[in-house]
Amino acid sequence: xxxxxxxxxxxxxxxxxxxxxxxxxxxxxxxxxxxxxxxxxxxxxxxxxxxxxxxxxxxxxxxxxxxxxxxxxxxxxxxxxxxxxxxxxxxxxxxxxxxxxxxxxxxxxxxxxxxxxxxxxxxxxxxxxxxxxxxxxxxxxxxxxxxxxxxxxxxxxxxxxxxxxxxxxxxxxxxxxxxxxxxxxxxxxxxxxxxxxxxxxxxxxxxxxxxxxxxxxxxxxxxxxxxxxxxxxxxxxxxxxxxxxxxxxxxxxxxxxxxxxxxxxxxxxxxxxxx
Amino acid sequence: xxxxxxxxxxxxxxxxxxxxxxxxxxxxxxxxxxxxxxxxxxxxxxxxxxxxxxxxxxxxxxxxxxxxxxxxxxxxxxxxxxxxxxxxxxxxxxxxxxxxxxxxxxxxxxxxxxxxxxxxxxxxxxxxxxxxxxxxxxxxxxxxxxxxxxxxxxxxxxxxxxxxxxxxxxxxxxxxxxxxxxxxxxxxxxxxxxxxxxxxxxxxxxxxxxxxxxxxxxxxxxxxxxxxxxxxxxxxxxxxxxxxxxxxxxxxxxxxxxxxxxxxxxxxxxxxxxxxxxxxxxxxxxxxxxx
Numbered sequence: 394x395x396x397x398x399x400x401x402x403x404x405x406x407x408x409x410x411x412x413x414x415x416x417x418x419x420x421x422x423x424x425x426x427x428x429x430x431x432x433x434x435x436x437x438x439x440x441x442x443x444x445x446x447x448x449x450x451x452x453x454x455x456x457x458x459x460x461x462x463x464x465x466x467x468x469x470x471x472x473x474x475x476x477x478x479x480x481x482x483x484x485x486x487x488x489x490x491x492x493x494x495x496x497x498x499x500x501x502x503x504x505x506x507x508x509x510x511x512x513x514x515x516x517x518x519x520x521x522x523x524x525x526x527x528x529x530x531x532x533x534x535x536x537x538x539x540x541x542x543x544x545x546x547x548x549x550x551x552x553x554x555x556x557x558x559x560x561x562x563x564x565x566x567x568x569x570x571x572x573x574x575x576x577x578x579x580x581x582x583x584x585x586x587x588x589x590x591x592x593x594x595x596x597x598x599x600x601x602x603x604x605x606x607x608x609x610x611x612x613x614x615x616x617x618x619x620x621x622x623x624x625x626x627x628x629x630x631x632x633x634x635x636x637x638x639x640x641x642x643x644x645x646x647x648x649x650x651x652x653x654x655x656x657x658x659x660x661x662x663x664x665x666x667x668x
Numbered sequence: 669x670x671x672x673x674x675x676x677x678x679x680x681x682x683x684x685x686x687x688x689x690x691x692x693x694x695x696x697x698x699x700x701x702x703x704x705x706x707x708x709x710x711x712x713x714x715x716x717x718x719x720x721x722x723x724x725x726x727x728x729x730x731x732x733x734x735x736x737x738x739x740x741x742x743x744x745x746x747x748x749x750x751x752x753x754x755x756x757x758x759x760x761x762x763x764x765x766x767x768x769x770x771x772x773x774x775x776x777x778x779x780x781x782x783x784x785x786x787x788x789x790x791x792x793x794x795x796x797x798x799x800x801x802x803x804x805x806x807x808x809x810x811x812x813x814x815x816x817x818x819x820x821x822x823x824x825x826x827x828x829x830x831x832x833x834x835x836x837x838x839x840x841x842x843x844x845x846x847x848x849x850x851x852x853x854x855x856x857x858x859x860x861x862x863x864x865x866x867x868x869x870x871x872x873x874x875x876x877x878x879x880x881x882x883x884x885x886x887x888x889x890x891x892x893x894x895x896x897x898x899x900x901x902x903x904x905x906x907x908x909x910x911x912x913x914x915x916x917x918x919x920x921x922x923x924x925x926x927x928x929x930x931x932x933x934x935x936x937x938x939x940x941x942x943x944x945x946x947x948x949x950x951x952x953x954x955x956x957x958x959x
Contacts, residue, residue: 403764403768406760406763406764406768407764407768409757409760409761409764410760410761410764410765410776413757413758413760413761413835414761414776414779414780416757416832417779417780417783417832417835417836418779418783419798420786420791420794420795420797420798420832421782421783421786421791421794423794423797423798423804424786424790424793424794424797427797435797435800435803436802436803436804436807437807476689476690476693477690479686479687479689479690480686480687480690480691480694482683482686482687483683483684483685483686483687483688483690483691484687485683486679486680486683486686487680487681487683487684487685487686487687488680488681488683488684490684491684491687491688491691492684492687494691495687495690495691495694498691498694498695498698498699499694501698502694502698504885504889504937504941505702505889505934505937506889506890506892506893506894506910506933506937507890507893508893508894508895508909508910508913508914508930508933509702509705509893509913509930509933509934509937510698510701510702512705512913512914512916512917512926512927512930513701513702513704513705513930514697514701515917516701516704516705516708516719516917516923516927517697517700517701517704520704520719532697533697535693536693536694536697536698539690539693539694540694540698543690568679568682593785597785597787597788599788599789599896600893600895600896603914603918604914604917604918614787614788614789617787617789617790617793618789618896621789621792621793621796621900625793625796625797629790629793630790630793632787632790633786633787633790633791633793633794636786636787636790637782637785637786637787640785641782641785644785
């Protein structure tokens with residue numbers, strides 16, 4: 394590394410990286426610090442307190458929204474993981490006739506801004522006379538997440554050579570058996586990752602929920618939007634911190650679980666190879 | 669054991685059966701609604717404002733007229749600037765993480781991901797808190813003895829908010845493609861070109877093209893449709909397409925005009941993808957650029 398210039402000089406890059414990370418984290422830090430502020434001020438710190446967390450947990454409406462968001466995220470992530478994984482497998486292995494257009498739709502769904510698909514779904518529901526409700530939100534989230542799951546699982550599947558499965562079939566396995574024994578163990582981590590991504594996308598989703606939720610209890614992000622529209626309140630800081638901690642813990646647990654499963658699978662496979 | 673002869677066609681049919689539930693879902697709840705947008709974008713509204721089928725170009729005339737046209741142009745400008753900023757910053761972060769940070773690389777990417785996990789609206793709110801009159805930035809300026817500046821309600825605040833909101837989506841695909849790049853390729857480039865700038869432009873950048881395109885699409889396209897950032901950080905002169913669209917559907921607007929705006933948004937998207945596809949011709953398929 395004799396030649397030096399801005400393009401390959403770690404120090405310069407480290408500075409830009411540090412500043413960028415600071416740019417990303419200053420607002421996070423501000424939210425966290427002010428969530429513990431004892432006064433309603435959003436500019437000056439007046440001693441630490443858990444006032445805004447208490448305010449959150451005392452607010453029946455906010456808790457109802459939180460519960461609703463968790464339920465929506467659970468249902469739509471499970472539904473989208475099942476549908477999306479099947480789609481990913483079908484696109485790779487099935488006939489081009491349906492696989493091609495489906496692949497195109499998945500690709501387009503990932504790229505289309507949610508504002509466009511959100512109002513499109515709103516139009517569909519209102520024109521069909523379907524009242525907006527939690528069900529319409531779950532349906533809309535499922536379609537959104539399905540495409541992301543199909544992309545994540547599909548990209549892993551693309552790296553998998555079908556010849557290994559064929560070899561398993563030559564050794565007497567049925568097609569389903571071969572898929573379960575050969576492909577699924579390899580796909581498993583990406584399926585878990587896709588499910589996690591689906592959960593996060595759904596739980597944090599604002600735009601699609603905004604257009605497809607009805608007059609009842611709104612999902613948490615839609616509720617936050619309402620709060621922001623009517624002026625700022627420090628409770629939002631506390632909600633933000635709780636949501637962040639919740640998501641990070643969920644992601645961490647799932648990552649640990651995935652690692653555990655992988656280790657177990659690895660041990661099993663090794664045993665099978667030896668036996 | 670399954671018969672080997674003729675097994676391929678029948679197995680393809682079996683795999684296709686797996687596809688059907690998802691295909692039907694996508695068709696019914698993605699393609700059909702998009703089709704309805706297109707159909708109603710040529711429609712009219714009745715006295716109560718309900719959309720009626722029709723065959724008029726009035727909605728599109730409205731899109732490309734005076735104020736609305738300027739909003740469309742502004743949206744594209746904001747999205748281009750925000751994407752360019754994300755690309756420069758994102759590349760630096762991804763490059764550092766993939767090339768120089770060793771095992772800290774994963775930690776850097778992890779930090780970027782964590783910042784993305786903060787709720788979208790809470791992040792916008794945090795910016796509002798920082799930039800508002802009497803907010804953190806202005807207080808600091810005040811303490812330093814400098815005159816306060818009005819930061820919210822400016823293009824700068826909106827673009828910074830957009831960059832902040834979507835930067836992680838740029839870093840992740842770039843990191844993935846830089847991680848895949850064999851470092852010896854860069855060393856070979858250095859032997860060939862000598863100077864790092866040339867090496868970067870002729871070797872590193874082209875080799876990570878997939879990540880660059882993927883990241884740019886993942887930032888540019890959602891930014892085109894964003895409306896909460898401009899609503900909370902911008903003023904009346906920073907409106908984006910998304911704001912007008914959401915007003916048409918959620919406030920008492922014209923849903924047919926909103927449909928025409930949404931179709932305009934989708935046409936912009938298709939244009940981007942088409943340009944990418946042409947640029948990528950003979951260099952692998954567009955679908956491969958996604959992470």
